[in-house]
Amino acid sequence: MGNCQAVETATTVAQRPDGKLERVYSTVTASEVIKSHPGHHVALLISSDVPHGGSLRFTRIKLLPPSDSLLLGHVDRLISSEGILFSLTLLKNHT
Numbered sequence: 001m002g003n004c005q006a007v008e009t010a011t012t013v014a015q016r017p018d019g020k021l022e023r024v025y026s027t028v029t030a031s032e033v034i035k036s037h038p039g040h041h042v043a044l045l046i047s048s049d050v051p052h053g054g055s056l057r058f059t060r061i062k063l064l065p066p067s068d069s070l071l072l073g074h075v076d077r078l079i080s081s082e083g084i085l086f087s088l089t090l091l092k093n094h095t
Contacts, residue, residue: 012070014042015077024070031066033078040078042070 012024014033017040030042046060061079070076 010072012072013075014070015075017078017080017083021075027072028070029066030064030068030070033070033076034066037078039081041081041084043077043079044071044074045077 010025012026012028014022014024016022016037033042034040042064044062044064046062061077063079063084064070064076
């Protein structure tokens, strides 16, 4: 029996808007992912838990520039261009 967990950390995972995961077993740049999914951008999700066992969780999204490589062992999300514009509109109207 082999160690299956070692293979999982050696993959890059991109989550599509429909929830399906795409696994890549080599280094890939954000621009390569964007080319195969027109109208989308690649984002890294950064989550922080509330200290002392709180149930609230803060999540930030960092859009990756096309030249950045997706990191092995991380899960990145594909976000539609419309979703980004909608979020920016909400932020602008909320301030």
